[in-house]
Every structure is written in C-alpha cells, then in structure tokens.
Amino acid sequence: MSSPLLSRGDSGPEVADVRERLVRLRLIESSDSDQFDEVVEEAIRGFQQQRGISVDGVVGPQTFRHLEEARWSLGDRVLAFTPGHLIRGDDVLDLQGRLTRMGFDCGRPDGIFGERTDAALREFQRNVGLEADGMCGFTTYWALERLTRTVGDGDALRIRELQALDEQRSGVAGKVVVLDPGGADADAQFASAEAQILADVCGRIEGRLAALGTQVVFTRRPTPHLVAEGARADFANTADADLVLSLHVERVSIPGANGVATFYFGDPLGGRHSTSGREAAEILQEEICRRTDLTDCRSHARTWDLLRLTRMPAVWVELGYLSHPGDAARLHDARFRDALAEAIAVATARFFAPGD
Numbered sequence: 134m135s136s137p138l139l140s141r142g143d144s145g146p147e148v149a150d151v152r153e154r155l156v157r158l159r160l161i162e163s164s165d166s167d168q169f170d171e172v173v174e175e176a177i178r179g180f181q182q183q184r185g186i187s188v189d190g191v192v193g194p195q196t197f198r199h200l201e202e203a204r205w206s207l208g209d210r211v212l213a214f215t216p217g218h219l220i221r222g223d224d225v226l227d228l229q230g231r232l233t234r235m236g237f238d239c240g241r242p243d244g245i246f247g248e249r250t251d252a253a254l255r256e257f258q259r260n261v262g263l264e265a266d267g268m269c270g271f272t273t274y275w276a277l278e279r280l281t282r283t284v285g286d287g288d289a290l291r292i293r294e295l296q297a298l299d300e301q302r303s304g305v306a307g308k309v310v311v312l313d314p315g316g317a318d319a320d321a322q323f324a325s326a327e328a329q330i331l332a333d334v335c336g337r338i339e340g341r342l343a344a345l346g347t348q349v350v351f352t353r354r355p356t357p358h359l360v361a362e363g364a365r366a367d368f369a370n371t372a373d374a375d376l377v378l379s380l381h382v383e384r385v386s387i388p389g390a391n392g393v394a395t396f397y398f399g400d401p402l403g404g405r406h407s408t409s410g411r412e413a414a415e416i417l418q419e420e421i422c423r424r425t426d427l428t429d430c431r432s433h434a435r436t437w438d439l440l441r442l443t444r445m446p447a448v449w450v451e452l453g454y455l456s457h458p459g460d461a462a463r464l465h466d467a468r469f470r471d472a473l474a475e476a477i478a479v480a481t482a483r484f485f486a487p488g489d
Contacts, residue, residue: 139192143169143231151192154200185401194360195438202244207231207277212269214251215347221245228269230405231281232257238293242405243441294408298446301375302410305485306346311374312338312364313439314355315381324358326455327382330464330469331355334380334452337474338481345482350374366442367449376413376481377447379439382464391457392428396449398441399434406434409446413484417448420480424472426459427453446484450477 137324139148145473149167156164160176174190181188184199192200198221205222212220226244232253233242239253254273255265263275269277301308332355339349350372352365369377383390395414399406414432422429430451440447452473453460463469 139169139436140172141169141190148173151177151195151197151200154204158200158203177340183402185399185434186438196399199436207269208271208274212246213267214246214248219245219247225250228254228277231277235280241294241407241442243398245442265339270478282344288380298409302485304487305342305482307348308375308485309348309350309372310481311350311352311369311372312340312379313352313369313377313379315379315450323384323455327384328451330382330470331380333467334470334477337471338378338477341474341478342481345478347481362438363442366439366447369443369445369447374443374445376484377439377443377445378477378481379447379449380452381450382452383454385454386456389457391454391460392430393418393425393453395428395432396435396437396440396451397432398436398443398447400436401434403434407440407446409447410440411448413480414448416478416483417450417480420476420483421450421452421473424476424479425463425469 138416139151144167147168148169149164150163152164152166152170152173155161155173155176160180161172175191177196178188178190180200180203181190184203186195186199202222207223207224207227207405212225221244225246226242228246229239229242229244229250232239232250235257237257238249239252240247240249251267254269255267258265258267260271261280263273263276312335314335315327335351337356341347352368353360356360365379366377395418397407397410397414399411411432411434416433418429421427435449436442437449440449453464455461455464474483
C-alpha cells in the first residue's frame with residue numbers, strides 16, 4: 134500500500150487497511166468497515182501521541198510508516214542490513230535495545246537497521262559463538278532471548294552519549310552547525326511570513342556563530358516551499374554536522390496557543406531518548422526564555438523524522454505562533470528577532486563549552 138493522506142470521512146480499501154492495522158495494535162475492536170469514522174480518528178490520535186509524532190488524527194506518510202513499523206515484534210522476520218533500503222520497525226528497536234543493554238554499541242536506538250546496528254549484531258554473534266553474518270534470524274534471536282534474561286537494563290547508551298558529548302565539548306570554534314529553516318504552510322501568506330522571519334533569524338545566528346569560528350550551513354535557504362524532513366536530515370548527515378537546529382514558527386487554530394518550545398529525539402512517554410539532544414534542547418529553551426518574554430512551553434521528546442534520522446544531536450525549536458497576536462507582534466519586531474538569534478547563538482556556544 135502507498136501512503137495517501139487519509140482523514141475522517143474517507144472510505145475505501147486504504148482505510149480498511151488502516152483499520153486492520155489498528156485492530157492488530159488493539160486500538161479499535163473491529164475492522165469490518167472501510168470508513169474513516171470518529172473511532173478511527175480517535176485511535177489514530179492516540180497512536181500518534183504514543184509514538185511522539187504530530188497529533189492531527191490524519192494518516193499521512195509519517196503516521197503510516199509508524200503504523201507499519203508497529204506491526205513487527207522481534208522474531209517475526211529476519212533482520213539484516215540492506216543498503217539503500219533500510220529495514221525499520223519496532224522489532225529493530227527491540228533488537229537495538231537488547232544489544233545496547235548488553236554493551237554492544239549500535240548507536241542511538243531509533244528502529245532503523247543501519248551500519249552501526251549491523252556491526253553491533255555481528256560483534257554479538259562473534260561473542261556467543263555464532264556465525265557473524267549480521268542476520269538476526271531464528272538462531273540469533275534465541276541467543277538474544279537467553280542472554281536478555283540475565284542482563285539488567287543498565288545505562289550503557291547514556292554513558293556512551295555522555296562520553297561522546299564530553300569529547301565534543303572543546304568549544305564552538307571549528308564545529309559544524311546545520312541551520313534548518315522550518316517547513317511551509319498551506320496558506321501562502323503565512324508561509325511567506327514564516328520564511329521572511331526565519332531568514333532574518335537564521336542570518337543573525339549565522340553571523341554570530343561565524344564570528345566565533347563556527348561553520349554554519351543551511352539545509353536550504355528559507356523559502357515558502359516544503360522540503361521533506363528526511364531530505365533535510367540526509368543533508369545534515371552528509372555534512373557531518375555536530376549539531377542541527379531546526380527553527381520554526383507556528384500557526385494553529387487554537388487562539389490561546391503561544392510561546393516557545395524545544396524538542397529532541399526520544400520516547401514521549403519517558404523511555405529512550407537522545408541524552409545530548411535533550412541537553413541541547415534544554416539549554417536552548419533556557420536561553421530563549423531568559424532573553425525574551427515568550428511563554429515557556431518547555432522541552433519535549435518526539436520521534437519526528439528530522440530528529441530521528443539525524444545521527445547527531447538535533448533540536449526542533451518552535452519560536453512562537455503567528456496565529457497569536459502577542460507572538461506575531463514580537464516575531465515581526467527586528468529587535469525581538471535579534472534577541473532570539475542572540476539566545477540561540479549563546480546556547481549553541483554553551484552546549485559545546487568545556488565543562489558546562
């Protein structure tokens with residue numbers, strides 16, 4: 134099945150497929166229909182909330198991918214590294230978690246079977262006397278099952294991340310920081326205003342960081358045109374960035390919504406998360422709230438593609454709401470945008486500062 138945009142009121146075989154997936158996940162009781170009704174919408178919203186993706190009750194490409202990934206449990210299929218077509222799923226996430234707890238470094242558990250997961254699995258196979266073929270089939274699965282029962286949760290991933298962050302903390306000079314101006318809105322007037330605000334803020338950040346010896350690169354120049362999160366994440370990975378800052382302004386239908394919030398990769402229910410990403414997000418939140426009067430909406434874990442697919446710490450920053458009169462007035466004020474840029478530049482320098 135492709136991944137169309139499905140919402141309440143739709144019907145047909147694509148909706149029937151979504152209903153079957155929701156039944157398997159025990160989120161609805163019956164799949165004897167092809168209607169995207171209120172029950173399905175509420176189930177999708179609950180699923181999105183649980184998975185840490187945008188909660189809109191709509192099945193778009195990202196939500197469908199998560200529905201597909203959620204269907205797999207470890208042992209359901211053979212897992213292996215396939216360049217150009219990486220296997221994704223909850224079974225991969227389970228495998229990565231088990232390997233990490235046993236001390237095998239597969240990087241940040243993200244549910245994507247990449248090169249580091251392949252290397253960690255081969256190392257595990259060698260350690261338990263199996264053929265190191267990088268394939269998690271029946272034999273490897275049962276070796277994992279036996280050993281998992283004897284290994285505690287541990288904190289190996291957090292320790293490795295802290296060690297890596299400590300190595301990075303040699304100052305902001307010489308670091309590569311990727312600035313990612315946010316996506317586009319369906320409303321052309323809003324999209325244009327968003328692009329102009331972000332272009333100004335990003336330019337001011339670039340000037341400040343460049344003066345400190347930081348190499349600043351853009352995933353794209355701010356325009357009112359949408360570029361997929363996966364493509365922007367690929368750019369950051371290719372650039373071998375040390376930090377990604379994705380900047381956004383919002384527009385929502387809730388009149389009172391306002392303020393600044395930051396997001397990092399992780400389980401919104403309090404499970405695995407990027408330790409360095411969280412620290413960067415919290416420093417950014419602190420500095421922005423210190424230098425502006427935006428409402429503090431705090432830092433949160435999410436599994437959005439841009440946060441999930443980047444190999445380095447990444448922070449998604451919501452700088453305010455153009456749908457809120459107070460925030461809109463601030464964002465259209467050049468002095469306020471300068472304060473935002475100063476806060477973000479200072480926070481970036483703090484994140485890389487030795488011993489912070």
